[in-house]
Amino acid sequence: MTATVADGRALEALVASREILVVCGPGGVGKTSVAASIAAMAACHEGGRVLVLTVDPARRLAQALGLASASGRAQRVPPEAFAEAGAAPHGELWAEMLDTKQSWDRLVRRHAPDPHTARRILDNPLYQNISGRFVQSHDYIAVERLHELHSEGNYDLIVVDTPPTRNAVDFLLAPQRMAEFFSSRLLRLLTVPYRSRFVDVAAKPFYYVADRVLGSQFLEDIAEFFILFQTLSDGFVARAREVERLLSDRRTSFLVVSTLETVPVREAEAFMAMLPAKRLQLGGVVLNKVLPSYLMQPHLGERAERLCDEAAVLAARMCADGGPMADHDPVIVERVLAELGANFNNIAVVARREAGQRTELARHAAIMASVPELDDDVHDLAGVLRLGRHVWSGGAQ
Amino acid sequence: MGDLLDRRLLFVTGKGGVGKTTISAGLAMLAAARGKRTLVCEVDAKGDLASSFEAPPTRFDESQVAPNLWAMSMDSEASLRQYLSLQLRLPRAAGIGLVARMFDFVASAAPGVREIVTVGKLCWEVRERHYDLVVVDAVASGHIVGQLAAPQAINSLVQVGLVRQQTGWMLDILSDPARTGALIVSTPEEMPVTETIELVGRLRSETTVDLAGVVVNRVLPELFGTREEQAFEALSGGEATAFLSRAMGGDAVPLLDAARLMVRTRRSRAEHLERLRDALGGPAGAVVPLLYVPYLFLRSHGMRSTRQVAAALAAELES
Numbered sequence: 001m002t003a004t005v006a007d008g009r010a011l012e013a014l015v016a017s018r019e020i021l022v023v024c025g026p027g028g029v030g031k032t033s034v035a036a037s038i039a040a041m042a043a044c045h046e047g048g049r050v051l052v053l054t055v056d057p058a059r060r061l062a063q064a065l066g067l068a069s070a071s072g073r074a075q076r077v078p079p080e081a082f083a084e085a086g087a088a089p090h091g092e093l094w095a096e097m098l099d100t101k102q103s104w105d106r107l108v109r110r111h112a113p114d115p116h117t118a119r120r121i122l123d124n125p126l127y128q129n130i131s132g133r134f135v136q137s138h139d140y141i142a143v144e145r146l147h148e149l150h151s152e153g154n155y156d157l158i159v160v161d162t163p164p165t166r167n168a169v170d171f172l173l174a175p176q177r178m179a180e181f182f183s184s185r186l187l188r189l190l191t192v193p194y195r196s197r198f199v200d201v202a203a204k205p206f207y208y209v210a211d212r213v214l215g216s217q218f219l220e221d222i223a224e225f226f227i228l229f230q231t232l233s234d235g236f237v238a239r240a241r242e243v244e245r246l247l248s249d250r251r252t253s254f255l256v257v258s259t260l261e262t263v264p265v266r267e268a269e270a271f272m273a274m275l276p277a278k279r280l281q282l283g284g285v286v287l288n289k290v291l292p293s294y295l296m297q298p299h300l301g302e303r304a305e306r307l308c309d310e311a312a313v314l315a316a317r318m319c320a321d322g323g324p325m326a327d328h329d330p331v332i333v334e335r336v337l338a339e340l341g342a343n344f345n346n347i348a349v350v351a352r353r354e355a356g357q358r359t360e361l362a363r364h365a366a367i368m369a370s371v372p373e374l375d376d377d378v379h380d381l382a383g384v385l386r387l388g389r390h391v392w393s394g395g396a397q
Numbered sequence: 398m399g400d401l402l403d404r405r406l407l408f409v410t411g412k413g414g415v416g417k418t419t420i421s422a423g424l425a426m427l428a429a430a431r432g433k434r435t436l437v438c439e440v441d442a443k444g445d446l447a448s449s450f451e452a453p454p455t456r457f458d459e460s461q462v463a464p465n466l467w468a469m470s471m472d473s474e475a476s477l478r479q480y481l482s483l484q485l486r487l488p489r490a491a492g493i494g495l496v497a498r499m500f501d502f503v504a505s506a507a508p509g510v511r512e513i514v515t516v517g518k519l520c521w522e523v524r525e526r527h528y529d530l531v532v533v534d535a536v537a538s539g540h541i542v543g544q545l546a547a548p549q550a551i552n553s554l555v556q557v558g559l560v561r562q563q564t565g566w567m568l569d570i571l572s573d574p575a576r577t578g579a580l581i582v583s584t585p586e587e588m589p590v591t592e593t594i595e596l597v598g599r600l601r602s603e604t605t606v607d608l609a610g611v612v613v614n615r616v617l618p619e620l621f622g623t624r625e626e627q628a629f630e631a632l633s634g635g636e637a638t639a640f641l642s643r644a645m646g647g648d649a650v651p652l653l654d655a656a657r658l659m660v661r662t663r664r665s666r667a668e669h670l671e672r673l674r675d676a677l678g679g680p681a682g683a684v685v686p687l688l689y690v691p692y693l694f695l696r697s698h699g700m701r702s703t704r705q706v707a708a709a710l711a712a713e714l715e716s
Contacts (some may be wrong), residue, residue, distance in 0.1 A: 027413020027537065028589070059591070215561060262698045263445055264414060292658070294651050303645045304652060314644055324636040328628050336628045339620050344655045346618075346694035353696055373662065 011368040011392060014283045015042045018253045020150060020246070021159045021283065025257035026267040030288045033061060033378045034257045034371075035161035037388035040093055040381070044082075045392070047090035048156030051149065055098045055142060055163040060379035065095040072099030074149075077381065085382040094155065098163075103141045111235030117228060126225040139163055139174035140240075147243045172247070172278055175240040182233040253283030255368070258361065260290050260354035265361060272364040284368035285361055286391060292372055295351035300344065307341030369394050401609055401686075401714060402428045404578050405523045406570065408533045408606065410541040411582035412592040416614040419698070420582045420690065421534035422449035423706025427714075429466035430707065433529040436522060440471045440515060440535050440544075449703045467528070473511050476518040512547035513564070520567045523576065538581070538596045545571065545579070545604040571606050578609025583673065585613055585666035594676040597685065610686040611677060612710075613670065617663040617692050620656060629656065688713040 015021065015038065023035040032054055039052035051074055052065070062068070066077050074096040082089055105122060112118035121127050142163050149158055211219060246252060254275060258268035268285070275282045307314070315334035318325040325333055358367065371390040378384050401407070402424075409421040418439065425437035436459060439446035447455045450462040457476070459469035522531050535541055543550075548564040548571065571577050579600055583593040593611060600608055621629055631637060633653050641649035677685040690709045695702050 028415060060587075259414075261414075263418070263443075266445075267443065292654075295655060297651055299647055300651055303647050303649065306645050307652065310644075314641070317644070318637065318640060324640045325628070325631060328631060329624070332624050332628045333632070336621065336625050336632060339625070340629075340632075340652050340656050343618075343620055343659055344652045347655050347659065349694045349696060 010284060010366060011038070011286070011394070012045065014253060014255075014368070015157065016046050018283070019157060019251040020146065020249075020253070021157065022146075022162060022247070022252065022254045023159060023257055024162045024254055024271060026264040026271075029257050029259045029264055031257045032161045033384070033387055034286055034288060034391060035159050036061060036065060036095070036378070037384050037391050038255075039095075039157070039159040040077075040089075040384050041388040041392045042157050042159070043091040043093035044087055044089040044385075044388075046157070049092045049094060049154065050157045050159065051094040051096060051155040052159045052161065053096050053098060053142070053146060053149065054161040055100075061384075062097060064378060064380045064384055065093075067095055067097045072096070072102040081381050085380070085385055087381075087385055091156075096149075098142055098145055100141050103145050107141075107144060107236075107239075108232065111232040111239070113231050117231055121225075121228045121232070124225050124228065126221060127229070140178050143174055143243045143247065144239065147239070147246050150246060172274065172280065175243045175247075179237045179240040182230070182237050248279045248281075250281070253281050255283045255286060256365065257286045257288055259288055260357040260361075262353075262357065265357045268361065269364060282365045284366045285364070286368055287358065287361070287370040289373040290358075290370045291347065291351045291354055293370075295344075295348055296355060301348055304341040304344035304348070307337050308345075311335075311338040311341070401578070401580075402431065402433065402530060404530070404609065405528075405576040406519060406531045406533070406578075407609065408535040408541065408545065408577075408579045409582060409612075410535045410538055410579060410596070411612075412589045413537045415582045415584045415589050417537070417582050418443075418445040418449060418534050419702065419706055420580075420612050420614060420710075421532050422446060422703045423690075423710055424580075425466055425468075425530075425532040426450075426463060426703055427707040427710050428530045428532070429463055432465065434465055434527075435530045435532065436467045436469065436528040437532045437534065438469050438471055438519060440533060441537070444470075446470065446534055448698060449700075451699045471515050471518070473514045476514045480514065480517065480521075512544040513551050513567075516544060516547055516571070517563060517567055520570045523570055524566065538592045541579070541596070542599045542603050545600070545606045549605075568605065571604075574607035577606055579604075579606050580609050580612060582612045582614055584615045585617075585670040585673070587669055590669040590673045593673060597677065608685055610688055611673070612688045612690060613673070614690045615692040616670075616689045617659060617666065619663060620659055626660075629653075629660075633657070 021038065023031055023038070025031050035054065036052050039050050042048075043050040054062075054065075066075055066081065074094045077093040077095060079089070082093075108121050108127075109115075109118050112121060139162075142160065146158065146160050149155065256268050256272055258264045272282055272285075311334045312330075314337055315325075315330045317323055319328050319330040319333055320326065358370075361367065369391045371387065374383075374387060374390075378387055407424065409417050409424065411417050421437055421439075425435050429435040437446065439455060444454055446468055447453060447462075450466075450468060452460070452462040452468065455468045455470040457469060457472040457479075459467040462468045519531055519533055522528055536544055548567045551561065552564050552568075581593050581596055581600075583589045597608060597611075600606060632641070638649055638653065674687070677687065688710060690706055690713070693702050693705055695705070
């Protein structure tokens, strides 16, 4: 294998030298658990105040971190909980579940020219849809909240679990999209007062079609909303630029989590390929739910074939008088032996496929850890730490 | 379960990473093999659908990927363009491009606008009877409710205009269980099962779309029965393992470990499967059909895996 597998200290070194670690990756790979476990290990080994900022954790994981609901406030994981899980961190672990609606409201209050405008925006039905239901708003609000937390300076390290976007890239593009949104020609067209629209001859067909498609009342509602929203423009654009700068800062690293299934690997690769152009730093890759490496030992396939082919003979010998399985039914033993061989051949196909995917991923970044599929999903602090030990040590090598 | 493929429009959803695309492709291939003119549409254009058929990248204009089977990828802008030229009969010069961009822009703020164009195109294919069956490789569980509930959302936000006029017939198609159904894909793991159970509730309370079933994907094989399990335990360790290693001319432990890994993983997943069954069993009459698709031990993802999924689904639909 040509894959560069970083030693177990690589992640530790990365974590110790950064202020922000953004954990990204395709859906369903265990990003949130990995982010929580890295934060917990950092609190245990590096000390200081460590925060894990998460968007939508599994309920049991949230409980493991002591988060009852999306409160939009950081809460400390109590030292007693660590003691119960058999750990004594030098540092503090804090956790916060992002409250999208609350964060949007705060942003509006901050950037609105006056409280009256702020109120009108907050009460607008379209705004309520943006902040509450519009899913992509997670992306922007997560980076925005990260900026806020970082500039408050209360934490030595912030580990961000990125939102479950359709595509990991959306998260990176969120600040830029927000800035573009405010400077677009379309926004200007829509916010032209209704009557003066018919003055602009060039834009007339636009209004004609827009009216027919959406209805003029809805267009008016939209226009009103955008006119109000435009008052936030300067603050938002400036803020979006700052957020972009923070993400490309030397103190920030991106960590990609993936399994070795074909589809997540492809998505992770596409994501990593985008980072350099955006001047974002790729810290490394954490592989989750991978098969153990012993499956790749040489000659095992031949042994598995022999088991399949010679199951009957072997079973008969083992179950004969004086054999190690003398008190067992040779028919059953034969079936078990054949199944052992067949099962190994099955798993080995997957293990070899995974090895190939690992090589592909290693072209982009150092593999910092390979974590095996654990028996249980993480549902308490002990589970977070157990996963953390795998991640920290480089995992199942 | 036999009537699943007799519907006209199937939305395949589920948590990210559970194999929605693979299941959509397998289902579409099965329908096509049974003589139904089938369209399969990837809504989250990641390009995985094309690789399921080893076909060139799908585009908005459908392309044939197998006998009776066409594939396309959704593009809300192209969909709107098609819609406008069909419905408004506007000359191209009237700025359809600009309107499409405006639409995209408004869709960033107004809920349901982008979704209505997506769902509208799919319903339109059904209404115009271009296909016997449209299989939608839909968005993930977090977004599907918003998409399927879009016609109602639009109804409450937009009072007049073409978009409003369109929602009526779309709702007729979406709300008709004989024509439309949602299929949730899950795997026997904690998070996918939890999301599936939540989604079942939300689909029922927030949309009018009928839940056609739940597909449990990547079910691991059961290696041993009780008696085999006892023999397996006796084989592990001690004299029996040493005997095996000698007989095979090399260490037998990794082979035993591999079996143990499989048995253990299957067992921990069985608990989640149990939870899913319990949640879906529910009160009489509300039972949701479950279809099981085995884990495929294959080298790669492509036509071969799609065929195997289709065969597994066929077996489940017959039972």
